[in-house]
Amino acid sequence: MFGWDRPWALWGLLLLLPAWFWLSRSPRPQALYTGAWHFWPEADARTGAVPRRRWWPRRLAEWSALALGLLALAGPRRAFEAQARTVVVWVDRSASMYLPYGDGRTRLQAGREQLERFLPDTVLVRYADAGDAAAAPSSEWPAQWDEAPAPNRPEPDWSVLNQNGAVWLTDSVPATLPGRAAWLATGGAAVPGPVSGEAGGVRVWLGGERFEVREEGQPCLRTAGTWPRAWRDLIDAWAADRGLVACEGEETPALELLGTAAGSQRSVLARSGYELPIEWHVGAMPPAGALGSWSEAQGRVVLAWGPGWIWTCVTDIGAWQGSAGSFAEDLLRVADGAWRVPREWVSFDERGAREPGRSPLPARFAAPLETPPVRYDRALCIAAALVLLLGIGIRRG
Amino acid sequence: MSGGARQGRAAGPPCARAQEPADFLARLERLHETLARRLSQGDGNRSADGRGRGSDFAGFRPYRSGEDVRQLDFALLARLGKPFVRILRPDARESWLILLDGSASMAVGPPGKWQSAVELGLAAAHLLLRRGAAVEVRYSAGALVSRRLGRPSDWAGLRAQLWQTEAAGAEVLSSLLSGVRLNGRHVLAIGDLFRESLDPWLQAARQAAQVTLVRILSEVERDPPQGAVAWHASESEGAPRLTEGQGARQVYLERLAAEERQWREGCARVGADLLLHSAGQPFEQVLQAGRGGF
Numbered sequence: 001m002f003g004w005d006r007p008w009a010l011w012g013l014l015l016l017l018p019a020w021f022w023l024s025r026s027p028r029p030q031a032l033y034t035g036a037w038h039f040w041p042e043a044d045a046r047t048g049a050v051p052r053r054r055w056w057p058r059r060l061a062e063w064s065a066l067a068l069g070l071l072a073l074a075g076p077r078r079a080f081e082a083q084a085r086t087v088v089v090w091v092d093r094s095a096s097m098y099l100p101y102g103d104g105r106t107r108l109q110a111g112r113e114q115l116e117r118f119l120p121d122t123v124l125v126r127y128a129d130a131g132d133a134a135a136a137p138s139s140e141w142p143a144q145w146d147e148a149p150a151p152n153r154p155e156p157d158w159s160v161l162n163q164n165g166a167v168w169l170t171d172s173v174p175a176t177l178p179g180r181a182a183w184l185a186t187g188g189a190a191v192p193g194p195v196s197g198e199a200g201g202v203r204v205w206l207g208g209e210r211f212e213v214r215e216e217g218q219p220c221l222r223t224a225g226t227w228p229r230a231w232r233d234l235i236d237a238w239a240a241d242r243g244l245v246a247c248e249g250e251e252t253p254a255l256e257l258l259g260t261a262a263g264s265q266r267s268v269l270a271r272s273g274y275e276l277p278i279e280w281h282v283g284a285m286p287p288a289g290a291l292g293s294w295s296e297a298q299g300r301v302v303l304a305w306g307p308g309w310i311w312t313c314v315t316d317i318g319a320w321q322g323s324a325g326s327f328a329e330d331l332l333r334v335a336d337g338a339w340r341v342p343r344e345w346v347s348f349d350e351r352g353a354r355e356p357g358r359s360p361l362p363a364r365f366a367a368p369l370e371t372p373p374v375r376y377d378r379a380l381c382i383a384a385a386l387v388l389l390l391g392i393g394i395r396r397g
Numbered sequence: 398m399s400g401g402a403r404q405g406r407a408a409g410p411p412c413a414r415a416q417e418p419a420d421f422l423a424r425l426e427r428l429h430e431t432l433a434r435r436l437s438q439g440d441g442n443r444s445a446d447g448r449g450r451g452s453d454f455a456g457f458r459p460y461r462s463g464e465d466v467r468q469l470d471f472a473l474l475a476r477l478g479k480p481f482v483r484i485l486r487p488d489a490r491e492s493w494l495i496l497l498d499g500s501a502s503m504a505v506g507p508p509g510k511w512q513s514a515v516e517l518g519l520a521a522a523h524l525l526l527r528r529g530a531a532v533e534v535r536y537s538a539g540a541l542v543s544r545r546l547g548r549p550s551d552w553a554g555l556r557a558q559l560w561q562t563e564a565a566g567a568e569v570l571s572s573l574l575s576g577v578r579l580n581g582r583h584v585l586a587i588g589d590l591f592r593e594s595l596d597p598w599l600q601a602a603r604q605a606a607q608v609t610l611v612r613i614l615s616e617v618e619r620d621p622p623q624g625a626v627a628w629h630a631s632e633s634e635g636a637p638r639l640t641e642g643q644g645a646r647q648v649y650l651e652r653l654a655a656e657e658r659q660w661r662e663g664c665a666r667v668g669a670d671l672l673l674h675s676a677g678q679p680f681e682q683v684l685q686a687g688r689g690g691f
Contacts, residue, residue: 029637033411034618034628034629039652041644
């Protein structure tokens with residue numbers, strides 16, 4: 001926003017125009033006789049006037065200097081509107097935030113409402129998923145955040161989010177209070193319910209110290225295509241340990257093992273700690289949206305996984321070399337990353353009652369970010385002096 | 398400048414006629430006495446009555462400090478051991494030709510150039526006649542006028558005539574040289590030397606005993622004003638030339654200086670004197686400064 005410190009000085013500019021006309025008018029010349037007529041420069045035949053040498057640059061420079069001086073006296077300045085400070089709200093989207101809070105709301109929805117009261121109107125709010133520190137903050141609250149937690153999302157690593165201008169939105173008071181970031185904990189009552197799967201069923205917390213294992217609600221595992229027998233056995237053991245059962249009918253699987261027809265291509269799958277001769281089916285492609293993959297010696301993908309599925313074109317394996325334990329750990333880590341943990345399963349620790357709390361937002365965040373105005377009077381003074389020197393130079397030249 | 402500055406179209410140069418100053422005769426008398434005193438105290442070439450250098454021996458007088466040692470009589474110095482200066486008597490009467498530029502350009506002023514020229518011419522004629530020289534005064538103010546003066550009493554007629562004469566002629570100063578014998582004569586030419594060729598004067602300087610040119614310029618010609626001026630030519634009709642500011646003035650001054658440099662160099666080549674005089678400057682200054690025999 002442009003303004004003036006001494007706007008009355010601008011009236012001087014209005015006076016410049018008549019002054020220019022007054023001083024620029026041709027003065028009535030005095031008539032003089034001379035015998036040295038022939039020494040005077042030749043005159044314009046039409047006007048009789050001897051051209052004046054470099055009249056207008058000098059005059060222009062002098063008047064420009066005067067105008068610049070008046071402008072400098074008026075004190076032009078450019079003021080900037082106070083800018084709101086930006087606050088990044090890091091949102092805990094772990095399963096516990098989707099537990100009921102009361103009045104049909106989840107802890108997350110309640111936290112969002114509390115956040116509106118917590119943050120002053122003067123700040124500019126950006127939202128980011130605390131489980132993904134590299135994510136770019138969004139100016140809008142993503143609608144899908146209200147629907148379901150991020151799959152298999154553990155509690156955020158708050159230590160990497162301890163930043164100035166950051167606000168943590170979670171349901172429990174942080175175990176280690178941050179030095180820089182502010183925080184808002186929704187708290188919430190204890191919510192009994194499923195906490196995990198185990199062999200034979202789903203472990204359900206009933207409140208207090210009471211638990212039971214139920215058969216209903218168990219997630220299921222579906223297999224399609226050919227898998228190496230040893231791999232399948234390993235996955236079956238892993239599934240049984242987590243309470244997964246074989247899918248029946250159109251039931252949505254928590255994990256689907258996708259295989260191919262029998263393959264004839266032979267190669268070696270070399271991984272950290274072991275090497276495995278494999279027989280695989282050439283030409284098969286993994287589904288889109290893979291989260292990770294394994295490649296054989298020639299660089300072709302032979303195993304990939306994504307949310308709720310593991311795909312492989314390996315149909316048989318030979319005797320491996322190296323650590324069998326390394327291979328098992330490798331494959332089960334893939335299964336842990338791929339299967340969809342039922343949304344209802346929330347750890348016993350997170351289902352417990354939480355104390356609400358909040359830290360004060362640093363006071364400076366309540367005040368808008370003031371930018372001092374830029375003043376141009378000094379620059380105009382320098383410009384006026386330079387132009388004046390130019391005019392003097394022209395006069396002497 | 399105020400007297401010479403007129404608004405609008407000028408009717409003609411304002412100082413065409415000269416007017417005798419009230420103390421003119423008194424100033425002439427004082428100048429005569431001053432010059433006579435200087436001569437009596439000065440070199441041995443001229444007697445106290447102002448007669449000029451000649452070749453007839455008249456006698457000796459003691460050498461005075463500061464005199465030109467070339468005037469010493471070395472034979473007498475050797476014989477007597479004391480310095481003496483030979484006193485010579487003029488061979489014949491000095492003959493002077495005084496030329497006055499009466500063209501219209503001399504009417505520029507005030508102070509008027511014609512006024513200064515008349516004062517200077519009359520004063521020179523007066524002094525020369527008083528010391529016994531024969532003087533011829535020529536001027537052209539419309540028509541050529543030539544007056545030969547043999548006695549101091551002849552000066553009164555010249556005086557009356559010149560104060561009545563207007564500078565309105567068109568002839569250049571050198572035109573007054575035509576038909577005049579210059580051999581052995583002293584020439585004093587007074588004018589603004591505008592539109593004048595240097596050659597006739599160089600030729601005259603080779604024939605005459607001495608040529609002295611006195612250039613008289615008006616104040617506005619020597620130092621033009623810096624404001625807006627409509628310049629009118631003194632000797633021709635026509636639209637004025639409008640000037641304003643430093644540019645044209647600078648060109649004017651450069652051209653004037655270049656022309657005067659040519660005159661100075663030309664005069665120096667032939668041993669003529671060139672005196673630059675401003676209108677309004679007392680005639681005494683010129684007559685005391687010149688080495689043309691005053």
